[in-house]
Amino acid sequence: MIETTSTRADTRSRIVEVAAQLLREQGPSAVTTRGVAEAAGVQAPTIYRLFGDKDGLLEAVAEHTMAGFVSAxxxxxxxxSADDVDPLDDLRSGWLSQIEFGVANPTLFALMSDPARVIHSPAARSGREVLEARVHRIALAGRLRVSEPRAVKLIQSAGTGVIQTQLSTPPSERDAGLADDMFEAVLARILTDAPEREANTDTVTAATIAFRAVATKLDALTEAERMxxxxxxxxxxxxxxxxxRKNL
Structure with missing residues (x-):
C-alpha cells in the first residue's frame, strides 16, 4: 500500500491520540514504543519513522494536548469578552484552570516547561496569546499599574512556580491555598485600586496603560502617528x- 500524505497524517494523528490516552490513564511508563504501536494498530518502525524516538512522540503528545487545552x-x-464578564474574574478562572492542568499532568508540564522546547512550541505561543488577551481586557478597564507585557510575565512566572512547588510536594502535604494566595500577591503588584476621583501615581499609570491598549486602534490617526x-x-x-522600582 502506497502511503499518501493524507494517510500519513491520519496515522500520525491516531498514534498521538493513543499515546495521549495511555499517558493520561496509565502514566508515562505506559507510553512505550511497543505499547503505543500495539494500541494504535501499527508496527513499531512506523513510530520511529514518524517521530524519531519516544521523546519525539512525547513532544508530539504534549503539543497535541496543550493545543486542545489552549483552544478551549x-x-x-x-x-x-462577548458576555462582558468581569476581566478579573476571567483572569482568575484562567489562572486556576492552568494550575489544575499543570498539577494533573506533571509529565506534560515538564515537557512544556523546558525552555528549549517551549520557545518553539505553537501551543505555548497560543497559550501566551490567550493570557495576553485576558490581561489586555484588564488594561482596557484601566486597572493595570504595570505594562501589559510585564503583567503577563509576572503571571506566567508565578503560575509556573506554583505548579512546580505543588508537584515537588507530596500530595498529602500540598498547600490547598497556595494558588489563591499567589494569585492575590500578583494582583497586588499589577493592579491599581478601584479608580478614585483624585488622581495619584497609580491611577495616572493605569490610565496611560489603558490608553496604550486602544492606541493601535485609533483609525483617525495614520499608521505612523499610531506608532x-x-x-x-x-x-x-x-x-x-x-x-x-527605585522606590521599593
Whole structure:
C-alpha cells in the first residue's frame, strides 16, 4: 500500500491520540514504543519513522494536548469578552484552570516547561496569546499599574512556580491555598485600586496603560502617528516603572 500524505497524517494523528490516552490513564511508563504501536494498530518502525524516538512522540503528545487545552481557553476568553464578564474574574478562572492542568499532568508540564522546547512550541505561543488577551481586557478597564507585557510575565512566572512547588510536594502535604494566595500577591503588584476621583501615581499609570491598549486602534490617526503615540506611551511607562522600582 502506497502511503499518501493524507494517510500519513491520519496515522500520525491516531498514534498521538493513543499515546495521549495511555499517558493520561496509565502514566508515562505506559507510553512505550511497543505499547503505543500495539494500541494504535501499527508496527513499531512506523513510530520511529514518524517521530524519531519516544521523546519525539512525547513532544508530539504534549503539543497535541496543550493545543486542545489552549483552544478551549481561547473559546472561554472570547465568550467572556462577548458576555462582558468581569476581566478579573476571567483572569482568575484562567489562572486556576492552568494550575489544575499543570498539577494533573506533571509529565506534560515538564515537557512544556523546558525552555528549549517551549520557545518553539505553537501551543505555548497560543497559550501566551490567550493570557495576553485576558490581561489586555484588564488594561482596557484601566486597572493595570504595570505594562501589559510585564503583567503577563509576572503571571506566567508565578503560575509556573506554583505548579512546580505543588508537584515537588507530596500530595498529602500540598498547600490547598497556595494558588489563591499567589494569585492575590500578583494582583497586588499589577493592579491599581478601584479608580478614585483624585488622581495619584497609580491611577495616572493605569490610565496611560489603558490608553496604550486602544492606541493601535485609533483609525483617525495614520499608521505612523499610531506608532509614534504608542512609542511615547511605552517610554512613559518604562520611566514610571523604573522610578517605582527605585522606590521599593
Amino acid at each position: 481557553k481561547a473559546a472561554v476568553v472570547a465568550a467572556a 509614534l503615540l504608542t512609542d511615547w506611551l511605552d517610554r512613559a511607562l518604562e520611566l514610571e516603572q523604573t522610578r517605582q
